[in-house]
Amino acid sequence: MFTEVLLGLLSAGLIFFLLRRNRKQVLETEDGWWGPGVPPDAEEDTTIHPFEVTTSNEELEDLYRRIDQTRPVPSLEDSQFNYGFNFQYLKKVVSYWRNEFDWRRQVDKLNRYPHFKTSIEGIDVHYVHVKPKKVPEGTSAVPLIAVHGWPGSFYEFYGLIPLLTDPSDPEELVFEVVCPSIPGYGFSGAPHKKGFDSVCAARIFLKLMKRLGFQQFYAQGGDWGWLVTTNMAQLEPETVKGLHVNFAPPSKPGLPMVLSIMLGRRFPKLFGFTNMDIERLFPRMEKQVVEPIKETGYMHIQATKPDTAGRGLNDSPVGLAAYILEKFSTWTSHDFRDLEDGGLTRKFSLDDLLTNVMIYWTSGCIISSMRFYKENFGKGLDQPHSKLPVLVPTGYACFPNELMHTPELWAKQKYHKLVTFTPMARGGHFAAMEEPQLMAEDIQKFIKIVEKKKKR
Template identity: 35%
Template sequence: MSVTPREPAIRPFSFEFPEAELEELRRRIAAARWPEQETVADQSQGTQLATVQELARYWASEYDWRKVEAKLKALPHFITEIDGLDIHFIHVRSQHEDALPLIVTHGWPGSVVEQLKIIDPLVDPTAHGGSASDAFHVVIPSMPGYGFSGKPTTTGWGPERIARAWGELMKRLGYTKYAAQGGDWGAIVTDFMGVQEPEGLVGIHTNMAGVVPSGIDAALIAGNPLPAGLTLSDEEKAAVEQLDFVYRHVYFAYLMGSRPQSLTALADSPVGLAAFMLDHDAASLDMIARAFAGQAEGLTRDDVLDNLTLFWLTNTAISAARLYAENTNSFFGVKGVNLPVAVSVFPDEMYQAPKSWAEQAYPNLVHYNRVARGGHFAAWEQPELLVEEVRAGLRSLR
């Protein structure tokens, strides 16, 4: 007699962080040992001392984790084992009958906190300037090693494997037609979902397009001259200059990609964790520094600390960093997606993907738009704009 294997269970998930853990966090912040001030007047040596000291002061004396904790707890959380690893996800279904399921993937140094502002507008568009035909059922997983998901104990959890796991997750949830969206690592995972074409995936939306031609990408990564004979438009030349700067300055990626375990201090010092994670890209660091200097724009002080505190409480600085060591792909290069793709280009992204490259990289490009403002963390910084782009970009795929 044969026995049919049982489908792995999808289990409700809850979390609780005792006050003692928050008290210990504040104690560690207060006990920070500070270096001397940087010897330059800008961010060229990294996160400036004044920014980190103001962040630490606010984190230890005014910040209230319980506010974002309440927002998180108000959402339906689940966990399920996929490929031997527990995967946590938020799953919010729309009341609208014809809603399109959408799996949204965060990046580094992010978490599901990045997407909190876009959930309601996507799920309940009629309450947020849209129509019922714009509705989505939203699935937001924590990537392996991030947030509430399990931490891999062996190598092999790169973006391709995560993409396969997301396809399995959507199948397990019973979705036979769905789309995918992402930025940062989420964009790379989403691109690979587009490459793998799991059953039911009808298209993707990206706010960090992987469209750089292979010859240009390889030359810039190596710091070599571009291939001979290239004729570039002004838009393409601007993208090349931006990419050249990025590849020369993403030191965090090189460090995590080669020596993640050597960053153990990030698990021991909340101030060290903050100083490292704030230094993602120049525009984002400038914006965050302005926030801690008292200017309200894009991310707020609480936004930044909501995410940092989740990293601290879940002790995921090192497990998250290992994703860089697992990756063998270009961040911005062409992956080979043939499904329908929608691209949104934010002006302060690390590079502005030219439409000409997007048309070559994504032969089924159904939407391309340059938006007015916003940067790398689009869902977090400019949720209204990103929601508008997701609605418009995926509308033809319903």
């Protein structure tokens, strides 16, 4: 009798422990209200409205007037992009912007895909929703939400979308793609209250996908999109069928990571380190210390006083372009700092780069986009989501010129079901825009594996 009671207590204790442990694996959150004032008494309008990007003569005349009134400041001799955006090349970019760039044509390109808005927690959330023209008989389209970062926008995915929704290979999966603008970015409304961080964005995007009728779907993200989609998987692991990321900085160093840093150079095979891991993780001490200082000044500004710096950028289109496009140079390749033109058109066209700038300019969102840094970093680095693993199948596309390198060992500390880890042949931080074909191939590879496992 005593033995049976003891076994019963132990069993109950074990079940309680497992349930409690499992409960802790899910990120918890509460609904918010980010509109002005207090929440209305009536239920929120869940209607989905078509949206169209527009422009006007007045908008363009104001832009040109501000460009024409810019006060030039020459760069230092032989400074290239090492002091920021080089003045000589900025003159060429601005001249093209003022005299040749056709914003109306780019607006038509933006409207090539259907845009919509819907109100969630007091914010008008903007998104692009692209359905495939045809789906092979006996199959269904795979729903995927793709989330951008800073200083990007939903436009980063315009080269990727057709590769997923209309693949040339009949053996490939066909996707239905949703590309939202993070609240405070692009054509999504900006929060009116403090505290809107990545978890809030994740909660809103989960609501968005359910409003669109998706009870389960895949998610993809880089930069802030990495964190937002990671939080989505942590909030509702049963809803997010799989997660694909192309940026995955370690959030909380564990023992394996610490040991790999201490011993990885000497015993690389012990930690599964490749030559790329060694090159990226163990450069000269000078490079380890100096590089982060060179490239993270913007982050400190935006994580502390975004409104101050943002005021000037919101008033000056040339200042805004220099601030944003410098990141598309350096974050694509650090070597581009030593080029007079910053290597900008080696990977991107000026039309695409200026279209992204114009999304920030015409929506007036630069300040609210910068605030996202303060809301996330202002709460400290030891947030609940940083302590929780991701338990959904995950694929990681590891691009060689990414800002921060994460070897497979480190990725597994966070993403416990890492299905694919792909060292990519080329590409940097803005991978979806820079290398859409490579990105599409890796998404296909990852989701095919997950789908096959689920069928089994």
